[in-house]
Amino acid sequence: MIQEHLLYLFGAEKLFFLKGEQIFNEEQQAVSYYQITKGEVKMNNFNDDGKEFIQGIFLKGQSFGEPPLFSEVKYPANAEALTDCEVLRLSKERFLALLKVHPEEHLKITAALAKRLYYKAIMASELSSQEPEHRILRVLDYLKDHVHNLKEPFSFELDLTRQQIADLTGLRVETVIRATKSLEKKGELKIKNRKLYR
């Protein structure tokens, strides 16, 4: 998102995380800006009875966990490496200093937040619909369009397990399995040896 050379100029450090490692957790005060240079990261919460909810999945080039940098609050969720990955980290103070000196980067950040808010809003209303099939399709379309930027039908090969889809939609694995099969029958999805295409 922010140009890498600028991040380095302001003192960013490069960090490495192995698949499954936690980058930060929701208990912590937010003190750094993070931007991915390699790999994938997910942000998630666990509710009272241990069920996971995936807030979002972030790819190379994207930043995550910025919102709390603009106020004195904790992270809204945990961040965990979905694959081995490489991340640039910049302290909150330096991040804000960078934005001050580079208004065009500030505008990019604002635009990124706005975009995310936009889709969170759309998702909120879509997910309030109870029908599992509807919820699944909307989440998949969101990932397809706005995370991977794919347009062609069935061009999106999901590398998500049914469990992960469940965690993204707030449903149960069994429900996701049944719903995806039903969606395949309706021609909304394709399943080729267990892999999902949308």
Place this chain on the structure above:
Amino acid sequence: MIQEHLLYLFGAEKLFFLKGEQIFNEEQQAVSYYQITKGEVKMNNFNDDGKEFIQGIFLKGQSFGEPPLFSEVKYPANAEALTDCEVLRLSKERFLALLKVHPEEHLKITAALAKRLYYKAIMASELSSQEPEHRILRVLDYLKDHVHNLKEPFSFELDLTRQQIADLTGLRVETVIRATKSLEKKGELKIKNRKLYR
């Protein structure tokens, strides 16, 4: 949010809406910044079968509908006057010009977006929990803490109908009626001649 005199300086106009009037709808391209000087506004969507979902409620001093001003998209929801109200409107171009000239106002906007994103994220995970009572409490607490800034127990007198609570939580009226009664029994809510207190 943005200082009023600045808005006027950049050519904002004052508009009046009657209770129930629509300020913009989700079909429209976003072309203006809006800030409330009197009254309340809600943003909502209607899903395929006509069920309403309330995205948020905004009070005097707050702005709404800004996210799409940072990209070329439509509004994520409709905006409707909840009470008679007075609103300042500034065109997108002038709004962006204002931010350019006044970085401190830009930062305020970014912070506001960040804050909203933060709570949308928390809400998303809370609302993925299926239990109606939990969903209702979380929405009410959100309104109490972050819209009305109230802290004392039962200091928040809801001026929402059961139907509106249903629309905020994605539940049905009957479910809300039953759940609120159950919550009262548990001491989580108070009901004084049909009015809810939290």
Place this chain on the structure above:
DNA sequence: AAAAGTTTATGACCAAAGTCATAATTTAAA
């Protein structure tokens, strides 16, 4: 190659929220 672990799959049952019908109560309008 075998064993252990994941992920996908399927059926039976249950609980809980939705649906529908109807009515009481409150509020707004004529």
Place this chain on the structure above:
DNA sequence: TTTAAATTATGACTTTGGTCATAAACTTTT
């Protein structure tokens, strides 16, 4: 002040997604 409309309330019934148990098909590890 009546009438009409909206809101709250309650019961009966239905649907649907969750739960639990079990198994098959893949993957990964040993």
